[in-house]
Amino acid sequence: MRHFVIGATGKVGRHVVSALVERGESVRALVRDPDTAGLPPQVELVPGELPHAAGFANRVSGSDSVFLVWPFLTRRGAEELVQAISGHASRVVYLSAEAASRRPESSWAAVEHAVEHSFDEWTFLRPTGFAANTLMWADQIRRDNAVRWVYGEAARSLIDQRDIADIAVRALTEPGHAGQRHVLTGPEAITQIEQVRAIGTALGRELRWEEIQPDQLRDELTGIPSSALETWASFVHDPEIVTQTVREITDRPARPFAQWAHDHADKFR
Numbered sequence: 001m002r003h004f005v006i007g008a009t010g011k012v013g014r015h016v017v018s019a020l021v022e023r024g025e026s027v028r029a030l031v032r033d034p035d036t037a038g039l040p041p042q043v044e045l046v047p048g049e050l051p052h053a054a055g056f057a058n059r060v061s062g063s064d065s066v067f068l069v070w071p072f073l074t075r076r077g078a079e080e081l082v083q084a085i086s087g088h089a090s091r092v093v094y095l096s097a098e099a100a101s102r103r104p105e106s107s108w109a110a111v112e113h114a115v116e117h118s119f120d121e122w123t124f125l126r127p128t129g130f131a132a133n134t135l136m137w138a139d140q141i142r143r144d145n146a147v148r149w150v151y152g153e154a155a156r157s158l159i160d161q162r163d164i165a166d167i168a169v170r171a172l173t174e175p176g177h178a179g180q181r182h183v184l185t186g187p188e189a190i191t192q193i194e195q196v197r198a199i200g201t202a203l204g205r206e207l208r209w210e211e212i213q214p215d216q217l218r219d220e221l222t223g224i225p226s227s228a229l230e231t232w233a234s235f236v237h238d239p240e241i242v243t244q245t246v247r248e249i250t251d252r253p254a255r256p257f258a259q260w261a262h263d264h265a266d267k268f269r
């Protein structure tokens with residue numbers, strides 16, 4: 001089969017591309033800079049820039065499926081992009097978010113809506129938070145052996161990007177996923193304090209959690225969206241959803257956060 005991958009150099013897309021190549025599938029990837037893409041040599045690189053599909057839509061032609069990442073918070077241009085590529089492939093797997101169902105104003109909901117109306121066969125991947133989000137603490141951990149952050153008791157079901165990619169590859173290559181909205185999570189919800197502890201274990205040293213107030217974080221980190229703070233606050237009393245979708249689809253449990261931390265420990269060193 002032939003696949004067109006958008007977001008190929010991203011956290012999830014890179015794993016999607018390498019897993020497709022390992023399976024012997026043919027892959028074309030949209031890249032902004034072919035010289036720095038660092039994708040496997042078997043991949044055909046298609047230079048282009050979102051959201052304008054005019055420059056590359058014809059290169060989607062002949063693909064059996066498209067893996068779609070919409071890397072913007074805005075919904076502007078999403079419908080045009082989806083329409084432009086839908087004429088060239090019948091199946092699309094869109095990397096959305098678990099929050100899409102609760103946030104009709106979000107770009108995730110807008111892209112889902114456009115995809116539903118433009119493609120015959122679509123699958124939405126709706127992950128909760130990515131384990132890789134904890135890399136936002138890497139500088140603090142390197143510098144202070146500590147994380148100063150808000151809502152230490154907020155419990156998240158962080159998912160390993162490799163699990164999202166595994167499901168994406170199945171949805172791109174196997175039958176049975178059309179019309180599905182797969183809510184993808186890690187195997188359990190663990191608090192942010194526990195996440196920091198797991199990173200410490202992976203590093204072989206003890207890390208401190210320093211609880212700060214939302215106003216302090218706002219002062220220290222201008223530009224942090226208030227929706228992010230509200231979401232973390234809600235997980236203190238109401239932990240993030242946990243599903244068994246990864247296990248149901250792959251016949252193995254989702255990777256625990258501790259494993260992600262172990263495999264990415266160097267990024268915190």
Ligand SMILES: NC(=O)c1ccc[n+]([C@@H]2O[C@H](COP(=O)([O-])OP(=O)(O)OC[C@H]3O[C@@H](n4cnc5c(N)ncnc54)[C@H](OP(=O)(O)O)[C@@H]3O)[C@@H](O)[C@H]2O)c1
Nearest residue numbers: 007008009010011012013032049050070071096097129130
């Ligand atoms: N982080 C989370 O907790 C979370 C949770 C649920 C859903 N999501 C969703 O997951 C998606 C992000 O996936 P990801 O983390 O795998 O991606 P990522 O690591 O943020 O990478 C973004 C990808 O999009 C490409 N890209 C960015 N701007 C582009 C442009 N103007 N034209 C062409 N390509 C462009 C990047 O290419 P370059 O290499 O050229 O930059 C890269 O391949 C987002 O839609 C996000 O909302 C995230």
